[in-house]
Amino acid sequence: MRRKLIGIGVLGVGILLLAAYLFLRPHDKGDPIAISRDFIVALWNGDEARVKELTCDDDLFRQTVLRQTREADTTVTVDTSGLTFTIQTETDDRLVMLMGGTVVFTSQQGEQIVRDLDEQPTWFTLHDEGGWKICAIQ
DSSP, X not given: OHHHHHHHHHHHHHHHHHHHHHHHSOOOOOOHHHHHHHHHHHHHHTOHHHHHHHBOSOHHHHHHHHHHHHTSOTTSEEEOTTEEEEEEEEOSSEEEEEEEEEEEEEOTXXXXXXXXXXXXXXXXXXXXXXXXXXXXXO
């Protein structure tokens, strides 16, 4: 009987140690630069499902960006290779990122519009909600 109680005690301690490890270990929040790039591309391409996936759980913000997503011209090709993303501040659960550089929009007829975002930079605020999510754009 005593052996059985010791075995149960050891098992209980093992379970507690495993639970503590799982709770305290850092989780993978994802790459905030890749998330920000994916978000802006989804916004410009009118990909509502991806925008929902990448935004935080704030209904007002989410509805605002989804409205912008619905207004996107889905026939335009977006080249984001000239964009730059720079983390400005980061804490454990909040991050502010600056997007600059250039983006090229190309119509189906081949007409191009180049926007220099350094003239009017865009700021993203990301929060950790089980991974980085876009919560504000300025």
